[in-house]
Amino acid sequence: MEQWRAVTVLICFYSRYGSTARLAEAVAEGARVSPGDEVWLRRAPELDPAEIIRQDDRRWRTFQDLARRFPEPRPEELERADALVLGSPGYFGTIASPLKRWLETVLGRFWQGQEMGEKAGAAFCTTSTVHGGNEVTILSMLASLMHLGCVIVPSGYLYPPLRRNQMPYGASAVTGVTDELPPTEDDLAAARALGYRVAHVARWLLVGRGQEEFRRRYPAWAPQSAGGRIDDLAPGISPRKPEGQEHP
Ligand SMILES: Cc1cc2nc3c(=O)[nH]c(=O)nc-3n(C[C@H](O)[C@H](O)[C@H](O)COP(=O)(O)O)c2cc1C
Numbered sequence: 001m002e003q004w005r006a007v008t009v010l011i012c013f014y015s016r017y018g019s020t021a022r023l024a025e026a027v028a029e030g031a032r033v034s035p036g037d038e039v040w041l042r043r044a045p046e047l048d049p050a051e052i053i054r055q056d057d058r059r060w061r062t063f064q065d066l067a068r069r070f071p072e073p074r075p076e077e078l079e080r081a082d083a084l085v086l087g088s089p090g091y092f093g094t095i096a097s098p099l100k101r102w103l104e105t106v107l108g109r110f111w112q113g114q115e116m117g118e119k120a121g122a123a124f125c126t127t128s129t130v131h132g133g134n135e136v137t138i139l140s141m142l143a144s145l146m147h148l149g150c151v152i153v154p155s156g157y158l159y160p161p162l163r164r165n166q167m168p169y170g171a172s173a174v175t176g177v178t179d180e181l182p183p184t185e186d187d188l189a190a191a192r193a194l195g196y197r198v199a200h201v202a203r204w205l206l207v208g209r210g211q212e213e214f215r216r217r218y219p220a221w222a223p224q225s226a227g228g229r230i231d232d233l234a235p236g237i238s239p240r241k242p243e244g245q246e247h248p
Pocket of ligand 1 (some may be wrong): 014015016017018019020021089090091092093094126127128129130131132133134175179
């Protein structure tokens with residue numbers, strides 16, 4: 001893959017006991033299949049203090065392992081990424097608070113701008129039970145991405161692993177009431193397929209934006225550009241202009 005078409009995918013997840021982290025790794029494996037693409041796997045900052053986490057042996061061990069392997073996301077990574085993929089365990093049927101807090105603090109300043117609207121967005125989750133909020137948790141993350149204007153990439157049933165998994169909204173796994181079930185090979189394959197798809201759509205957006213930019217710079221190539229006409233229909237809507245340039 002030529003460098004000019006390479007994309008960067010930012011995967012930001014929270015995980016207390018490791019299942020969501022395992023799914024995040026699978027999404028990353030799928031997103032990384034085209035040479036030149038970059039995938040950043042990042043852990044939403046933990047909110048609980050160390051003395052609370054230490055009280056639970058399993059949680060403490062997982063926390064140390066994840067902290068060693070996955071850095072926290074930096075705001076500039078978010079700005080540079082072509083796609084944002086969110087992952088969370090379902091807590092009381094919705095997004096776990098560390099990821100929610102990261103969304104509210106870091107993304108809070110983007111919600112009215114155009115920065116996020118040019119990125120692809122997708123989501124994955126794990127829950128103990130099928131009906132304990134598995135779908136709702138994914139939909140909650142997708143709703144946040146919609147508020148930011150991201151172009152939503154669902155799993156759908158496009159590829160065989162996604163048809164086997166039967167989860168059209170994103171990737172997910174069910175870990176059992178005592179968390180005894182690690183993600184299955186089918187869950188991981190579906191997560192890889194979602195990663196592949198989100199990188200693929202991010203590439204379409206990148207290449208499409210490149211063409212728009214080309215037409216703006218060389219108006220003779222764009223006799224039918226929508227240009228300022230859309231501004232007459234819906235004032236202020238036209239795409240970002242390069243510094244000091246007007247639409248043809
Ligand atoms: C505070 C809390 C709330 C939870 N709420 C739900 C829930 O509403 N539904 C459910 O199915 N599982 C629930 N779980 C279980 C987790 O979603 C499940 O164990 C998940 O796979 C953990 O992911 P992790 O290993 O990445 O931390 C909850 C767990 C915790 C700690």
